[in-house]
Amino acid sequence: MRDLIDRLATFPQAALGHAAPTPLERANRLSDQLGIDLWLKRDDVTGLGMGGNKVRQLAFYFGDAIAKGADAVLITGAVQSNFMRTAAAAGAKLGLSVHLQLEERVPSNDPLYNTGGNVFLDDLFGAERRSYPAGEDEAGADRALVKWAEELQAAGRKPYIIPLGPGHPPLGALGYCMAAAEYLEQAQEHTVHVVASGSGASHGGLMFGLRALGCQDPVLGICVRRSAGEQIPRLFDRCREIGELLDMENPVHEDDIAVFDDSLAPGYGQMSQPLVEAIQMMARLEGVVLDPVYTGKVFAGLLALRRRYIIPDGERVVFWHTGGGPGLFAYQNFWERIA
Ligand SMILES: Cc1ncc(COP(=O)(O)O)c(C=O)c1O
Known part of the structure; x- marks a missing residue:
């Protein structure tokens, strides 16, 4: 034990x-x-x-991000992702900016789906969000996060990526x-x-x-x-x-x-x-x-x-x-x- x-x-x-x-x-x-x-x-x-459940998982990601001196956290997920919503809350609590990539995994143009529930909370917690069109391309979503992190780095920030796909x-x-x-x-x-x-x-x-x-x-x-x-x-x-x-x-x-x-x-x-x-x-x-x-x-x-x-x-x-x-x-x- x-x-x-x-x-x-x-x-x-x-x-x-x-x-x-x-x-x-x-x-x-x-x-x-x-x-x-x-x-x-x-x-x-x-x-x-x-x-x-994501609060337990994020305790380790944010612990690592802070240990590495990061001041910005990037994460990708479905539009109604709970992982992203709790990451946004964690960033608010700890004083790190949070950047969310919303993947169009569930085909929908329903306004409630696209702006309500977790998305409403993402905005409430002050996260920045972008959309990503291909919801089934995990490696592509991770590559897009890397590009976004490079933009943040060029602006003088210290980004930390929470990856989606396997192999991390x-x-x-x-x-x-x-x-x-x-x-x-x-x-x-x-x-x-x-x-x-x-x-x-x-x-x-x-x-x-x-x-x-x-x-x-x-x-x-x-x-x-x-x-x-x-x-x-x-x-x-x-x-x-x-x-x-x-x-x-x-x-x-x-x-x-x-x-x-x-x-x-x-x-x-x-x-x-x-x-x-x-x-x-x-x-x-x-x-x-x-x-x-x-x-x-x-x-x-x-x-x-x-x-x-x-x-x-x-x-x-x-x-x-x-x-x-x-x-x-x-x-x-x-x-x-x-x-
Ligand atoms: C509420 C909820 N339950 C379960 C899961 C699945 O957990 P895991 O990704 O650890 O398999 C998620 C993942 O997004 C979730 O948001």
Whole structure:
């Protein structure tokens, strides 16, 4: 245990959110309804800029940026990115300027989608934003960030890039190695973990952290962006890269990686009837808000796994609520077309 914790402590971290731990709460009414013992790990209330998983990840990126003397941070993501919104808030708190590249990943000319929810908050936190037309070109989006950083450098600034694509040290995933340690301080019972699998920083960090700390609980990743076939090698690479970054052996074996894409259709950031029903169920039985891009899809995925008995009767399950609530407000027009 100490080995992982000691190594994590060698990386600079910025103090961004509430002090750990986030609450671990039993979802009583949902447990009764679903016939399982369901718990919510409330990473939606991490504390900075309306919270979410990205606060844990940004603590390491901003820690590194400050250690390197940066005064400007650049980041790319979907128009309704929670990562960018929380980065904007982190910059405001720490006094660094934040430059956001909004990728047109979800085809939409809906004004609420393009200016509401997270985008409204990006502006509120004082970030600068630009748009990037090709939403599926990760390497291209990273290259455009480098060009923007060069412009800032020419103007006398010290820019720091938070990269999107694979092949960079996964500093953000360290936040979820920390979260694994934090969770194991809260609960030791055998549990099935259900978590979003997007960039893989949260899913990969959690897997790595649990295994490195000797916990063999199953971790079920729910795909929010790519199919299960594409996500498995990505996740494995992410775990290998975490091992390289921490200079530790990777404790995650490829056949231990479980990802499911039952709830991904019709695609990243797009709505479906089961998604709306999942968000309503959580809201109406627990008073907890999920979002349409990430946590709603994860809960819809959990419900699908329960229907398929991959989650058996009476199982203890922890749903990692990774936040994203502000995005819901940007999806109101799409919602009304489906609900
Ligand atoms: C609310 C929310 N949940 C989950 C995820 C997925 O996390 P990761 O990128 O670490 O896989 C994101 C990523 O943007 C997110 O904003």
